[in-house]
Amino acid sequence: MSAFAEAQTCRRQVLLNYFGEYREQPCGNCDICLDPPKHFDAxxxxxxxxxxxxxxxxxxxxxxxxxxxxxxxxxxxxxxxxxxxxxxxxxxxxxxxxx
Ligand SMILES: [Zn+2]
Structure with a gap:
């Protein structure tokens, strides 16, 4: 559950992967797809x-x-x-x- 909450990739991909389905393309509609996390070199x-x-x-x-x-x-x-x-x-x- 925490992995889902902290996911850095498409929520739908994470969910489908969890249930054993693989989807190559991000959904384009979840919060991660619409507003991707910002990254920086730390x-x-x-x-x-x-x-x-x-x-x-x-x-x-x-x-x-x-x-x-x-x-x-x-x-x-x-x-x-x-x-x-x-x-x-x-x-x-x-x-x-x-x-
Ligand atoms: Zn998505």
Whole structure:
């Protein structure tokens, strides 16, 4: 169900495929066909994020990693000295909210 909801391809193709039918052409009428998801090359962002996860010793959750990447100034980050990391603030050009 979540795969269907998060599908990046035609909904009808996904459904038909699930029930064992193969259809080569997208339907042209579902929300994905009418408004295809936008894609971008996130290689650098992924490298920055993974680098930051590594530098905080893989000991913190994603919210904290995002705070470090965005260069937030709070007690927790300062107490851990993570404001001194090379990855501190390298993602400040991105918002916290995705999508
Ligand atoms: Zn479609």
């Amino acid at each position: 290689t650098q962002e992924a490298q920055k994020a993974l680098s930051c996860v590594y530098r905080v010793n893989q000991s913190f959750g994603i919210s904290y990693v995002v705070e470090v990447l965005r260069g937030m100034s709070n007690i927790r980050i300062r107490e851990h000295g993570h404001d001194k990391l090379t990855t501190y603030g390298i993602g400040r050009d991105h918002s916290t909210i995705t999508g």
